[in-house]
Amino acid sequence: MTMNDAELHEEPALSVAAAFTREHHQIDDGIEAFLADTAEHDPARRARPLLTAMEALRRHIYLEEEVVFPRLAPGPLMMPLMVMRREHGELWERMDALAEILEDDSSAASGIADACTELLSLLEDHNRKEEPIIYPHLDTDLTPEEQSLVRELLAGETLPEDWTCQALR
Numbered sequence: 001m002t003m004n005d006a007e008l009h010e011e012p013a014l015s016v017a018a019a020f021t022r023e024h025h026q027i028d029d030g031i032e033a034f035l036a037d038t039a040e041h042d043p044a045r046r047a048r049p050l051l052t053a054m055e056a057l058r059r060h061i062y063l064e065e066e067v068v069f070p071r072l073a074p075g076p077l078m079m080p081l082m083v084m085r086r087e088h089g090e091l092w093e094r095m096d097a098l099a100e101i102l103e104d105d106s107s108a109a110s111g112i113a114d115a116c117t118e119l120l121s122l123l124e125d126h127n128r129k130e131e132p133i134i135y136p137h138l139d140t141d142l143t144p145e146e147q148s149l150v151r152e153l154l155a156g157e158t159l160p161e162d163w164t165c166q167a168l169r
Ligand SMILES: [Fe+2]
Pocket: 020, 024, 060, 064, 130
């Protein structure tokens, strides 16, 4: 392959691992933006970045559990994947609790900030294992066809109604 060929065939899109990692950061940023925005007095408007982040996190977990994890070579990842699924369950429950606080009385600052901080620290703990242990396999275990499928889903898929993570079924 000549240099030109290599350039022509260079994949412009992010690797699947990089795309999932980027989504981790976007979700964190949304929760942090909510925490930082103390100037917005309209509760619904203030909650928007948090609701967007939680929607993204639920869909992120859905894509991991339904599309990505089942396509990874199971052997050495069996235990780590079990841990990931269990932690998805904890994250999911925290999000349910947070959504309830927001619905109850979105003007009550009490409780929401603490719940967000807890969610952020759970996420940090989850992502610092998932990114180095699981994500490298996204680029090596998935076929190129599977990788394009996952990229397409990341770009446009929505969470099916009533879907819950595996740990809570
Ligand atoms: Fe993830």
